[in-house]
Amino acid sequence: GAVVSQHPSRVICKSGTSVKIECRSLDFQATTMFWYRQFPKQSLMLMATSNEGSKATYEQGVEKDKFLINHASLTLSTLTVTSAHPEDSSFYICSARGTGVEQFFGPGTRLTVL
Amino acid sequence: QKEVEQDPGPLSVPEGAIVSLNCTYSNSAFQYFMWYRQYSRKGPELLMYTYSSGNKEDGRFTAQVDKSSKYISLFIRDSQPSDSATYLCAMRGSARQLTFGSGTQLTVLP
Numbered sequence: 001g002a003v004v005s006q007h008p009s010r011v012i013c014k015s016g017t018s019v020k021i022e023c024r025s026l027d028f029q030a031t032t033m034f035w036y037r038q039f040p041k042q043s044l045m046l047m048a049t050s051n052e053g054s055k056a057t058y059e060q061g062v063e064k065d066k067f068l069i070n071h072a073s074l075t076l077s078t079l080t081v082t083s084a085h086p087e088d089s090s091f092y093i094c095s096a097r098g099t100g101v102e103q104f105f106g107p108g109t110r111l112t113v114l
Numbered sequence: 115q116k117e118v119e120q121d122p123g124p125l126s127v128p129e130g131a132i133v134s135l136n137c138t139y140s141n142s143a144f145q146y147f148m149w150y151r152q153y154s155r156k157g158p159e160l161l162m163y164t165y166s167s168g169n170k171e172d173g174r175f176t177a178q179v180d181k182s183s184k185y186i187s188l189f190i191r192d193s194q195p196s197d198s199a200t201y202l203c204a205m206r207g208s209a210r211q212l213t214f215g216s217g218t219q220l221t222v223l224p
Contacts (some may be wrong), residue, residue, distance in 0.1 A: 006157070032210055043202065043216045044158070093157045101146050101165070103204075103212060105157035 002028045004096050006106035013084055014114055021079045021109045023094030029074035030096035034103070035067070038091045050077060084113045117141050120203055120215030129224050133190040135201050137215045140184065143207035147179050149188045150202040152217070158202055162188065193222045 003026040013019050023033060032051055036044040048064075050056035050071040058064045066088075068080040077096075081088055093108040120137045127133055135149075146165055150158035162177040164170045164186075170177045176189040186205070190197055203215040 004157075034211065041219075043214050046211055049210055091155070097210075102160055102163050103148070104160060105150070108155070108157045110155070 002026075002096075002098070002102070002104045004030075004094065004104045004106040006094055006109055008109060009107060010110045010112075012112045012114065015085050016083055019081045019084055019111060021081075021092055021094070021111075023077045023079070023096070023106050025075045025096045025098070025104075028096075028098045030077070030098055031074065032097045033071055033077040034095040034097075035069060035077075035079050036093045036095065038093060038108075040091075044093065047079075081111065084111070086113045089113045115140060116216075117213050118203065118205065118215045121218055122216050124219040124221060126221045126223060127193055129193060129195060129222055131193050131222070133193050133197070133220060133222075135188040135190075135203075135218050135220070137186050137203035137205075138184055139186070139205060139213075141205075141207065141213070142181075142184070144205040144213075145208075146206050147177070147186050148204045148212070149175075149177055150204060151197075152200045152202060154199075161201075195222045195224045197222050 005024045007022045035047045047062045048056040048058045056069040071077040094106045097103045118139045148163045149161045152158040167179045167181045174191045178187040198221045200217040202217045204212040206212045
């Protein structure tokens, strides 16, 4: 299957700081990228969907000013958690889809906000 | 009622057993059906993808879709301890985003 990378894999930050997570499709062009959040022993919660060059579409209840998403190219999307607080601590996973139907996931980023 | 229902388990089986994982759904517009495997603290890995009804086989894995019953299955033959993970079903129609089941936690005991 296609490869999606995510960086960093783990980040610890102080409350009030901003954190940027990168998601890259390594061997295909991702026309659509998705950002998910996952709590322990729970399924994936879709946060937002983005197409290259367009503004992201956020799911209900997700603050777009809190979670900034940029999909600047067909291989890169970034999620910035602004002014992070302990309740933002979670496992964030990106996913990418090209022209086909299959959707491929990155390895995830574990964010801990102290 | 959730659009996709999946028994969360946990499910424990001995090594070599045949495992059956299932999901039911309510949205008749779903056409694309996927199974993902997720190891602890990792991102989901796409195992199988099926379009509409029918069976698909890949090695020890077989995916089945019965659209008339709105029921999908994943069978794992000759299960191995390395198959221990959470298995997520996912599906979509013409919408861009997938709808996921809650995941079934599987443990294969050596």
